[in-house]
Amino acid sequence: MTAVTVLTPAYNRVHLLPRLYDSLVRQTFRDFVWLVVDDGSTDGTEAYMRDIQGGAPFAIRYIKKPNGGRHTAVNLGVSRIDTELTFIVDSDDTLTPDAVEQIVAARDRYCGQEGLSGFCFLKGCEDGTVLDGLFPQPESIGNYIRDRLNKGMWGDKAEVYYTRVLREFPFPEFPGERFISEDVAWIPMAARYDVVQINRVIYLCDYLEDGLTKNGRAMKMSSPRGGAVRARQLMDPHCCLKIRMKGALLYDVYTGMQGVGFAQTIQNAPGRLLAAVMYPASLYLRSKWQRDIRH
Numbered sequence: 001m002t003a004v005t006v007l008t009p010a011y012n013r014v015h016l017l018p019r020l021y022d023s024l025v026r027q028t029f030r031d032f033v034w035l036v037v038d039d040g041s042t043d044g045t046e047a048y049m050r051d052i053q054g055g056a057p058f059a060i061r062y063i064k065k066p067n068g069g070r071h072t073a074v075n076l077g078v079s080r081i082d083t084e085l086t087f088i089v090d091s092d093d094t095l096t097p098d099a100v101e102q103i104v105a106a107r108d109r110y111c112g113q114e115g116l117s118g119f120c121f122l123k124g125c126e127d128g129t130v131l132d133g134l135f136p137q138p139e140s141i142g143n144y145i146r147d148r149l150n151k152g153m154w155g156d157k158a159e160v161y162y163t164r165v166l167r168e169f170p171f172p173e174f175p176g177e178r179f180i181s182e183d184v185a186w187i188p189m190a191a192r193y194d195v196v197q198i199n200r201v202i203y204l205c206d207y208l209e210d211g212l213t214k215n216g217r218a219m220k221m222s223s224p225r226g227g228a229v230r231a232r233q234l235m236d237p238h239c240c241l242k243i244r245m246k247g248a249l250l251y252d253v254y255t256g257m258q259g260v261g262f263a264q265t266i267q268n269a270p271g272r273l274l275a276a277v278m279y280p281a282s283l284y285l286r287s288k289w290q291r292d293i294r295h
Contacts, residue, residue: 001084002031002032002033002059002083003031003032003083003084003085003103003104003107004032004033004083004084004085004086004087004100004103004104004160005032005033005034005035005081005083005085005086005087005163006024006032006033006034006035006087006089006095006100007035007037007074007077007078007081007086007087007088007089008020008034008035008036008037008088008089008090008091009037009039009070009073009074009077009088009090009091010036010037010038010039010041010045010073010091011038011039011040011041011067011070011073011091012041012042012043012045013041013043013045013091013092014041014043014044014045014048015043016091016092017036017045017048017049017091018048019094019206020089020091020092020093020094020095021034021052021056022094023094023095023096023097023204024056024058024095025056025057026097027058027095027097027098027099027100027101028097028098028100028101029098029100029101029104030057030058030100031058031100032058032059032083032100033058033059033060033061033081033083034056034058034059034060034061035060035061035062035063035077035080035081036049036060036061036062036063036091037063037064037065037073037074037076037077038062038063038064038065038073039065039067039068039069039070039072039073040064040065040066040067040068041064046062046064049062050062061080063076063077063080067178068173068178069177069178069179069180069223070178070179071171071173071179071180071182071226072171072173074088074171075170075171075173078163078166078167078170079167081163082163083163084107084162084163085103085107085118085119085160085161085162085163086160086161086162086163086166087099087100087103087158087159087160088159089203092206093203093204093205093206094203094204094206095202095203095204096201096202096203096204098202099202099203102121102198102200102202103119103121103160103202106119106160106196106198107119110196115193115194116141116162116193116194116195116196117161117162117165117189117190117192117193117194117195118159118160118161118162118165118195118196119159119160119195119196119198120135120142120144120157120158120159120160120195120196120197120198121157121158121159121160121198121200121201121202121203122134122157122158122198122199122200122201122202122203123155123156123157123158123201123203123204123205124201124203124204124205125204125205126204126206130201131155131156131205132153132154132155132156132157133153133155134199135147135197135198135199137197137199138198138199139196139197139198139199140196140197141194141195141196141197142194142195142196142197143190143194143195144183144186144187144189144190144195145187145190145191145236145238145239146190146238147197149183149187149234149239149240149243150239150240150243156205158201158202158203159186159195165189165193166185168189169185169186169188169189170185171184171185172184172226172229174223174225174226177222177223177224177225177226178219178222178223179219179220179222179223179226180223180226180227180229180230181220181226181227181230183230183233184226184229184230184233187233187234187236187239188233188236190238191236191238217289217292217293218293221257221289221290221293224254224255224257224258225254225258227250227253227254227257228250228251228254228255228258230250231247231248231249231250231251231253231254232247232251232269232270233247234246234247234250234251235247235248235251235269235270235271235274236270244271244274245274245277245278247271247274248269248271248274248275248277248278249278249281249282249285250282251265251269251275252265252269252275252278252279252281252282253282253285253286253289255268256282256283256286257286262279265279266279
């Protein structure tokens, strides 16, 4: 039975999808599904996907939806996946030739073990550089809150999740907002599940000037309700004080962007004292972000 779906949300990336497709063709283990959820592209993505479907050495599925942001494409994709594991891979990135093989091997090693959300590998660059640091051990069972947030390991990793777990934690969707940080789902997930951490690069990144990484600040400011939800997650009691302070600061910033006043912001905060303490700093930070975007 096919174990893995590579899920790719795509928006106007027809010029990049062939790179990802080529890296999938080179996989040493080809019993997987590539599901592309087209988030309302207008650049010929549909024609390209239809063209390659018949001749690919693995199964390809294609879904098109109205534009709503990457997280809405992921939500739709996860709802349609019927494999055990889901590997979210962006359209501007590629995989190492042994990526799917490594995922399936890890799945087999931990078959039947309860309390796991999935497997966390490393991301890297094509020159061999590992992005954002290594885990303390070559392979171990860890936790997103305890081992990454609380220890300052904020960087991107290559996360492969059990599909059933992803369905438990869909990304919140707000009309008109097209961005939300992934850890808005990863944090509550970590309160219930651990993850296998593996020091092996299987995902190669190519951060583009027009991608989410480069335009993150503007995207976040245009999606304040999603930002506020994520900030509330950072104030989770499992998070250390430093993370909860950051969450309180961001919560104040994003609620302020929605026009919410001081009294209501503090009243609704999951950590009222921290939200009150960080409020003056949030006024400065919100003003700075707005100046930066204007300039």
